[in-house]
Amino acid sequence: MSSKVIEELKNNLKIVNSQEKLENIKAKYLGKKGIITLAFKELGKLAHEKRKERGVFLQKEKKQAENLFLQKKEEITKKLKKEKTFVDITLPGKKFSLGHIHPLSQVFKQSQEIFEKMGFLVVEGPELEIEWYNFDALNFPKDHPAREMQDTLWVKEKGKLMRTHTSPVQVRYMEKNSPPFRIIVPGVTFRNEATDASHEVQFNQLECLMVDKEVSVVDFKAIIQNFFDQLFERKVKVRLRPGFFPFTEPSFEIDIQDKKGNWLECMGAGMVHPKVLENSGVDPQKWQGFAFGFGADRMAMIKFGINDIRLFYSSDLRFLNQF
Numbered sequence: 091m092s093s094k095v096i097e098e099l100k101n102n103l104k105i106v107n108s109q110e111k112l113e114n115i116k117a118k119y120l121g122k123k124g125i126i127t128l129a130f131k132e133l134g135k136l137a138h139e140k141r142k143e144r145g146v147f148l149q150k151e152k153k154q155a156e157n158l159f160l161q162k163k164e165e166i167t168k169k170l171k172k173e174k175t176f177v178d179i180t181l182p183g184k185k186f187s188l189g190h191i192h193p194l195s196q197v198f199k200q201s202q203e204i205f206e207k208m209g210f211l212v213v214e215g216p217e218l219e220i221e222w223y224n225f226d227a228l229n230f231p232k233d234h235p236a237r238e239m240q241d242t243l244w245v246k247e248k249g250k251l252m253r254t255h256t257s258p259v260q261v262r263y264m265e266k267n268s269p270p271f272r273i274i275v276p277g278v279t280f281r282n283e284a285t286d287a288s289h290e291v292q293f294n295q296l297e298c299l300m301v302d303k304e305v306s307v308v309d310f311k312a313i314i315q316n317f318f319d320q321l322f323e324r325k326v327k328v329r330l331r332p333g334f335f336p337f338t339e340p341s342f343e344i345d346i347q348d349k350k351g352n353w354l355e356c357m358g359a360g361m362v363h364p365k366v367l368e369n370s371g372v373d374p375q376k377w378q379g380f381a382f383g384f385g386a387d388r389m390a391m392i393k394f395g396i397n398d399i400r401l402f403y404s405s406d407l408r409f410l411n412q413f
């Protein structure tokens with residue numbers, strides 16, 4: 091229990107908000123003529139037996155008062171400090187740096203815009219695939235080397251794998267929809283590769299499929315020419331070479347010419363194999379079309395003049411800030 095004096099002091103301190111006012115009150119209690127100081131002086135007037143008891147009481151009261159003043163002093167100092175940082179308008183402001191779109195995403199985004207303008211729909215498919223969609227439905231023979239351990243990342247569950255290309259989405263889409271088709275499939279793909287300047291275990295592809303009554307290689311050439319010209323913002327020289335894919339017939343390798351005149355291989359393509367249409371529930375007697383797929387990483391490397399695919403995945407701001 092605290093004394094009446096202390097209770098009163100506590101009340102008085104409640105409204106004190108500056109060191110100056112605190113000093114004034116302190117003087118009233120502990121100063122030369124302060125309440126507590128004077129009470130000590132009165133001790134002499136008391137009878138001997140009472141004096142000791144009163145003395146102990148006053149000592150305690152004094153100690154309590156001193157502690158209260160100390161506490162209040164700290165409280166005020168703290169509060170002032172806080173207010174000071176809050177209103178300090180001379181401190182330098184915080185700089186916020188703006189982020190921007192990753193070069194790979196830029197290529198995806200721009201490609202999508204170009205194809206959407208030509209009436210293509212953007213479609214997605216699963217990254218964890220089953221053997222049927224990744225290989226069988228696409229007419230890969232059972233003993234095709236791409237199925238082997240060196241190329242494909244198989245998961246523990248039998249018959250499941252990380253898709254090695256975006257082509258399985260052709261079949262998935264055709265199965266569920268009726269022709270004509272005009273789709274593109276941007277997405278991540280996986281191969282069991284040793285990583286070097288032009289190979290990564292995980293990379294990105296963009297697949298394109300167009301099926302209609304009379305789609306031919308002429309349409310294919312016109313569409314990719316238009317696409318390359320817009321993506322690279324110049325007239326691009328394009329070359330078709332014979333190639334082989336089990337799911338297209340005939341198949342082509344597409345090269346484009348860089349600014350220095352070098353031919354760079356950049357996509358696989360061909361007319362959709364009748365077997366693939368059949369496997370997807372589309373009548374090859376009535377419908378035909380082309381498909382192609384390109385490595386988006388490769389395309390971004392050509393567009394921005396980057397010589398190492400690993401840079402895309404390095405998260406190095408010195409690299410990323412250049413695009």
Ligand code: PHE
Binds near residue numbers: 255357360
């Ligand atoms: N899927 C093939 C690859 O990854 C590319 C391709 C797509 C070829 C479509 C022809 C048609 O190499």
